[in-house]
Amino acid sequence: MELKIEWSRTRRDLFLKCPRAWYLRYGYPTYSSGINEEQTSRRPWDLMLRAMKEILVERLEDLQDGKQWSPLLLEHQMKYSLQKQINQTPNGIKKRYFEALLRYANHRFALLWRCRIIRQLEQKKYACWYVLDRTESVSIGNQRIYASPDLAVLIQNKWHLIRFDMQGAPKKSTDECEANMMVLWAKNRDGFPQSESSFRLHTIGWRRGFWHTETFQPTEHSVEQSYKLLEYDCKAMLEVHRYGHSNLAFLPLATTEKTCESCSFRLRCPGGVNLVIARQEQTLLELEQQFASSKT
Numbered sequence: 001m002e003l004k005i006e007w008s009r010t011r012r013d014l015f016l017k018c019p020r021a022w023y024l025r026y027g028y029p030t031y032s033s034g035i036n037e038e039q040t041s042r043r044p045w046d047l048m049l050r051a052m053k054e055i056l057v058e059r060l061e062d063l064q065d066g067k068q069w070s071p072l073l074l075e076h077q078m079k080y081s082l083q084k085q086i087n088q089t090p091n092g093i094k095k096r097y098f099e100a101l102l103r104y105a106n107h108r109f110a111l112l113w114r115c116r117i118i119r120q121l122e123q124k125k126y127a128c129w130y131v132l133d134r135t136e137s138v139s140i141g142n143q144r145i146y147a148s149p150d151l152a153v154l155i156q157n158k159w160h161l162i163r164f165d166m167q168g169a170p171k172k173s174t175d176e177c178e179a180n181m182m183v184l185w186a187k188n189r190d191g192f193p194q195s196e197s198s199f200r201l202h203t204i205g206w207r208r209g210f211w212h213t214e215t216f217q218p219t220e221h222s223v224e225q226s227y228k229l230l231e232y233d234c235k236a237m238l239e240v241h242r243y244g245h246s247n248l249a250f251l252p253l254a255t256t257e258k259t260c261e262s263c264s265f266r267l268r269c270p271g272g273v274n275l276v277i278a279r280q281e282q283t284l285l286e287l288e289q290q291f292a293s294s295k296t
């Protein structure tokens, strides 16, 4: 049976940074214990962002049900969610660090809640809107795509698909392509139109101290280009998967040492000890293998 590659922005980001880490996290069949390890070795900062996202979704869902959160409830929920995330780490963190993270989370969240679209939803400006589950996937061909927006809001006959990126990242040339994946996702779900012009896309991400919104108008051509990128990614992932299956030692390592520093597999990967030496050793291994096969 042919392998179904799962595509999401997180998977793609990791694949581009380090194919070996991608394989160990998502493609290695006997590495189920690695998932727990991955969860518990996340950096406290990432856990703080995860807690914020959890609170954002909960608060939006309550808003949809007509429930408003008081500042005290928000503070309590944020603290609880952050504590829950930190409890997953083996050694926890110091109280002062926890309090600093909590302050960051509350500050960023307060700014996020002032975003235009959220204010409009609070003011009940739109009658039809949904909070969506980012873990819901759609199947396209032989790929499973995780590209759900966080919010879908119907504004004057157009569906505005909105994604919140908690992890701040500089602008990339592929931002529009990645945003278009939300259209691919929606077109493969019941209840959304098929025409690209019926959508408008927004990504709201933290950059340089502010929440910035990027807006894109998808077209048939731009969505088609995005699908080609997705197919290209999935093909490359499939190749790495096959390669890793036959010999883990030859899987490409990280492009920069920075990736290794926060990698949950660093303790059992030569790249985690010294990426430069690990790369040299890998090249030698490859040469040895080429030499051996040329003699047979």
Ligand code: SF4
Pocket: 018, 020, 021, 253, 254, 259, 260, 261, 263, 264, 265, 266, 267, 269, 270, 271, 272, 273
């Ligand atoms: S330690 Fe570095 S090279 Fe090894 S899997 Fe992690 S990111 Fe990749």
